[in-house]
Amino acid sequence: MQKNHIDWRKYVIVFLITLMLFLSASYVSNYFGNKKIIQLKSIQDQIAIDILSSETQFSLLSELSCKNISDSVLSRELSELGGKLEWGQENLGETDEVSYLKKYYSLLQIKDYLLMKKISERCKVKSAFILYFYTTAENCSLCEKEGLVLTALRNKYPELRVYSFDYSTDLSAVKAMLDIYKIEDTKLPALVIDGDLLTGFQSTEELEARVKASFKLQEIDISNDTTSTKN
Amino acid sequence: MASISGAIFYVFIFLTVYIQVFLLVTFLENRKKIVIRKGPTKLSRYRGVTIIVPCWNEEKTIYHTVRSILDLNYPQNKLKIILVDDGSTDGTWNAIKKFDKYSNIKVFKKENGGKHTALNLGLENTDTPFVGCLDADSFADKESLVRIMSYFEVDEEVMAVAPSLIVHNSKTFVQNAQKVEYYMSVYIKKMLGTIGAIHVTPGPLTIFRKKVFDDLGPYRSAHTTEDMEIAYRMQKNHYKIEHCNDAYVYTNTPSTIKTLFKQRLRWIYGFINNTIDYRDVIWKKKYGDFSFFTLPAGVLAIFSVSYAFGKVVYSAIDFIYSKILKFQTVGFQPNHVTNNFDLFFINTQSFIFIVMIIYALLVFSIIMGRRMVEGKWNLSFDIIYYISIFSVIAPFWLLKAIFNTVTSKKPAWR
Numbered sequence: 001m002q003k004n005h006i007d008w009r010k011y012v013i014v015f016l017i018t019l020m021l022f023l024s025a026s027y028v029s030n031y032f033g034n035k036k037i038i039q040l041k042s043i044q045d046q047i048a049i050d051i052l053s054s055e056t057q058f059s060l061l062s063e064l065s066c067k068n069i070s071d072s073v074l075s076r077e078l079s080e081l082g083g084k085l086e087w088g089q090e091n092l093g094e095t096d097e098v099s100y101l102k103k104y105y106s107l108l109q110i111k112d113y114l115l116m117k118k119i120s121e122r123c124k125v126k127s128a129f130i131l132y133f134y135t136t137a138e139n140c141s142l143c144e145k146e147g148l149v150l151t152a153l154r155n156k157y158p159e160l161r162v163y164s165f166d167y168s169t170d171l172s173a174v175k176a177m178l179d180i181y182k183i184e185d186t187k188l189p190a191l192v193i194d195g196d197l198l199t200g201f202q203s204t205e206e207l208e209a210r211v212k213a214s215f216k217l218q219e220i221d222i223s224n225d226t227t228s229t230k231n
Numbered sequence: 232m233a234s235i236s237g238a239i240f241y242v243f244i245f246l247t248v249y250i251q252v253f254l255l256v257t258f259l260e261n262r263k264k265i266v267i268r269k270g271p272t273k274l275s276r277y278r279g280v281t282i283i284v285p286c287w288n289e290e291k292t293i294y295h296t297v298r299s300i301l302d303l304n305y306p307q308n309k310l311k312i313i314l315v316d317d318g319s320t321d322g323t324w325n326a327i328k329k330f331d332k333y334s335n336i337k338v339f340k341k342e343n344g345g346k347h348t349a350l351n352l353g354l355e356n357t358d359t360p361f362v363g364c365l366d367a368d369s370f371a372d373k374e375s376l377v378r379i380m381s382y383f384e385v386d387e388e389v390m391a392v393a394p395s396l397i398v399h400n401s402k403t404f405v406q407n408a409q410k411v412e413y414y415m416s417v418y419i420k421k422m423l424g425t426i427g428a429i430h431v432t433p434g435p436l437t438i439f440r441k442k443v444f445d446d447l448g449p450y451r452s453a454h455t456t457e458d459m460e461i462a463y464r465m466q467k468n469h470y471k472i473e474h475c476n477d478a479y480v481y482t483n484t485p486s487t488i489k490t491l492f493k494q495r496l497r498w499i500y501g502f503i504n505n506t507i508d509y510r511d512v513i514w515k516k517k518y519g520d521f522s523f524f525t526l527p528a529g530v531l532a533i534f535s536v537s538y539a540f541g542k543v544v545y546s547a548i549d550f551i552y553s554k555i556l557k558f559q560t561v562g563f564q565p566n567h568v569t570n571n572f573d574l575f576f577i578n579t580q581s582f583i584f585i586v587m588i589i590y591a592l593l594v595f596s597i598i599m600g601r602r603m604v605e606g607k608w609n610l611s612f613d614i615i616y617y618i619s620i621f622s623v624i625a626p627f628w629l630l631k632a633i634f635n636t637v638t639s640k641k642p643a644w645r
Contacts, residue, residue, distance in 0.1 A: 004519025010260075018248050018252050
C-alpha cells in the first residue's frame with residue numbers, strides 16, 4: 001500500500017516561486033512602461049519647445065519671415081506623438097501618467113492649431129483645419145469610423161491638419177473649446193471645419209468636399225490679395 | 232466585462248506557471264535519483280513475467296513486436312507471451328500462428344470485442360506473478376524489461392512500472408513533433424512517478440504485479456482508454472506506480488494530422504470521462520498528489536487551452552471586423568507604415584514576459600526529458616514543429632472531446 005502524504009510545504013513554496021515570477025514579470029513590464037512614458041514626455045517637451053519657438057519667432061519678425069516659418073511644420077511630429085499616445089493608452093493602461101500626457105497633448109494641439117491658423121492666414125499657406133471631438137468613455141463605433149475617414153483624408157491631403165480631442169479630457173482649455181463650438185457628448189463624433197459644426201458621422205465624400213472648399217476659399221483669398229497688391 | 236476576462240486570463244496563466252514550477256521543483260528535489268544505466272542490467276532474482284500482445288489488424292508490425300519480446304535480455308524460461316487476435320480482418324491470425332511453435336508463446340483468437348477484452352483473455356491465462364502488455368505497434372528495447380523489473384526488486388510496494396515511450400522511425404513532420412512531445416512526457420511521467428501521482432500506465436510494456444488484477448479486477452472498457460482507467464483505479468486503492476526512464480519502448484505514432492487528431496481525441500475524451508467517473512478522488516488528501524496535482528492540472532489544461540483558443544478566435548474576428556469596417560468606410564487604403572521600425576511599439580505588457588517564462592519552462596522540460604532518455608543535452612528544431620502543430624491543433628481535439636462528452640459520443644479507436 002502506498003502511503004500518500006502531501007508535502008504542503010512544497011505547494012506553498014511553488015506558490016511563492018510562481019508569485020515571484022509574476023512580480024518579476026510585472027516589474028520588468030513596469031520598467032519598460034516607464035521608459036516609454038519618459039520617451040513620450042521628452043517628445044512632448046520637444047514639441048512644446050518647437051511651438052514656443054515658432055510663436056516667438058512669429059511675434060518677433062514681420063510678415064517677411066513667412067518663408068522661414070512655413071518650414072517649422074510640426075504636424076507630422078504631433079501626429080506621431082498622437083499615435084504613440086493612443087497605443088500607450090491601450091497597452092500601458094489608463095494610468096495617471098498617461099492621462100497627464102494626454103492632457104498635455106491636447107494643449108499642444110490647441111496651441112499648434114492657433115499658431116498654424118495664424119501662419120496660414122498671414123503667410124497664405126495652403127491648409128485646412130479640422131477639429132475632431134470623440135469619446136473613449138463609452139463604446140463609440142461611429143467615432144472609430146470617423147477616425148478611419150480622417151486618417152485616410154490626412155494621408156490624401158498632407159495640407160489637412162486634424163486635431164483630435166477626447167471629450168472627457170479634464171482640461172480647461174479643451175472645455176473652453178467644447179463651450180465655444182457647443183459640442184454635446186450625445187452628438188459625438190463632432191467635427192469643426194471652417195467654423196462650422198458637423199455632428200454625427202461624416203463620410204469621406206462629404207468631408208473631402210468640405211476640405212476642398214476650404215482650400216478653394218484660400219485660393220480666392222490669395223488671388224484677391226495678389227490683385228489688390230497689383231492695383 | 233473586459234476586466235473579468237482579463238482576470239480569468241491571469242488566473243489561468245498563473246496556474247499554468249504553477250504547474251510547470253511544481254514539476255521543476257520536483258525535478259530539483261529528485262534529480263540525483265534519476266539514473267540512466269548503460270549496458271546489460273542484472274537482477275538478483277528473475278521472476279516470471281507474462282506479456283500479452285493484443286492484436287487487431289496488425290499483420291504488418293506484429294512480427295517485429297513479438298521478435299522484440301523474444302530478444303529481451305530476460306531468461307526465456309521466465310518469460311511467457313500471449314498473443315490475442317481480437318477478431319482481425321487481415322492476415323494477423325496467420326502471422327501470429329507462426330509463433331505457436333515456441334514453447335513460451337500461447338496464441339488465441341476471439342471475436343472482436345475491444346482491446347480490454349483481448350487483454351482480459353490474456354490475464355485469464357496468466358500464471359506468472361508479473362504481467363504486462365505490449366501493443367502490437369510497439370517494439371521493446373532489449374534492456375527494457377529487466378530494467379523495469381529492477382524497480383520491483385528494490386521496492387516491494389511498487390505495483391506497476393511504466394517505461395519511457397520513444398517515437399519509432401519518425402518520418403513526417405507530424406511524427407517529429409510527437410518525438411519532442413514524447414520526450415516531454417518522459418520528464419512529466421518521471422516527476423509524477425517520484426511523487427506517486429501517475430495517471431496512465433501505457434499499453435506499451437507497463438508491467439504490473441498480477442496481484443493488481445487479482446485484487447482490483449480485470450481491465451474495463453473505460454471510454455477506450457483502459458490503460459488510464461486501471462491507473463486511476465490503482466491510485467484510488469493506493470497502489471504505487473513508478474516510471475522507469477531508462478526502459479525504452481519504441482512505438483509507431485500517427486503520421487498525419489488526421490490520425491493524430493483521432494488518437495488525441497480518444498486520449499482526451501478518455502481523460503475527461505475517466506476523471507468524471509473518478510471525480511470523488513479529486514481534492515481528497517488521502518489520494519495524495521494524484522488528487523491535488525495530476526488531476527487538477529489535467530482539468531486546468533483543458534480549460535485554459537479552450538479559453539486561450541476562445542481568446543485567439545475572438546481577437547481574429549475582431550481584427551477581421553476592423554478591417555471590414557475600414558474597407559466599408561474608406562475603401563481600400565494602402566497601409567501607411569513608416570519605414571523606420573520603432574521600438575516603442577513592442578508590447579511590454581507583463582503577460583508577454585510570463586508567456587516567455589512558460590515557453591522557457593516548456594523547453595527545459597523537453598531538454599530534461601530527452602536527457603533522461605538519451606543522457607545527452609540536446610535541442611533539435613523538432614521543437615518548432617511541436618509548438619506550431621500542437622498549439623494550433625490541440626485546441627480542436629480538446630474542444631471536440633468536450634463536445635463529444637457533452638453529447639455522449641464515443642470516439643473511435645482509429
